[in-house]
Amino acid sequence: MTPPPSVTPALDPEMFDPMCPSSALPFQIGDKWTGMVVLCLEHGRRRFTEIRGPLRGITPKVLTQTLRAMERDGLVVRTAYPEHPPRVEYELTPLGRSLLTLIDAARTWSRSHLAELLRARQAYDAN
Amino acid sequence: MTPPPSVTPALDPEMFDPMCPSSALPFQIGDKWTGMVVLCLEHGRRRFTEIRGPLRGITPKVLTQTLRAMERDGLVVRTAYPEHPPRVEYELTPLGRSLLTLIDAARTWSRSHLAELLRARQAYDAN
């Protein structure tokens, strides 16, 4: 018997390619993982472990820190169900969802300019 | 005899109000000071000390680090004049100037949503 599936389709575990140079972006949403968490929650709520999947290598402690900070800032709501084993779901608030426009602006910038930045960096390092 | 004025009007030493909650923004351009440096250079090139003014409290070491990183990424060009005392000017490249659109997106987001974020934070901390 499979567990009841989330309302939303499963997250692609490789939605954040570690080889993608987005880590070179000259801007960041919140802390290191905040932007990726927002994207994980873009299409509906997710459980703790579900979010953890695409965030390759994040430890539970750090994910908890990230989610707590986001909850504090009103970006996500946390819902704990009194079950055993426990189940907790996180969902974007409208405020959290508003960050998507910023992430989109960042992506647009990247498509237009990131290659140039990386070229400049290589050229500089060649000397 | 006053020194030859920069091409551009002087920077307002209080253009970055330390009491302004922009430090609470859930996003950041580059490192801590990068976004502010971009804004300092928005209207033309500036000398090292000129940039340092509005960036209250930045040490020369950190400003140098910031500017070097920006030069590496092709965001600014550094021009040193062989004079005594030395004179160095920094100027945004078109790539660096392209960040202004992102900064603008951030500002737009702030105007619409930052107050709400701060309210959520206060409410959370009240418990």
Added chain:
DNA sequence: CAGGATCCCATCTGATACTG
């Protein structure tokens, strides 16, 4: 399953002093 508790380290930032 969803975390809490500890420990540790790298990085970032700043303070201070000095120099071509």
Added chain:
DNA sequence: CAGTATCAGATGGGATCCTG
């Protein structure tokens, strides 16, 4: 003036182990 050198502190992120 525009840095460099050195040192100290804070902070963030991660590894590991443990638990309701």
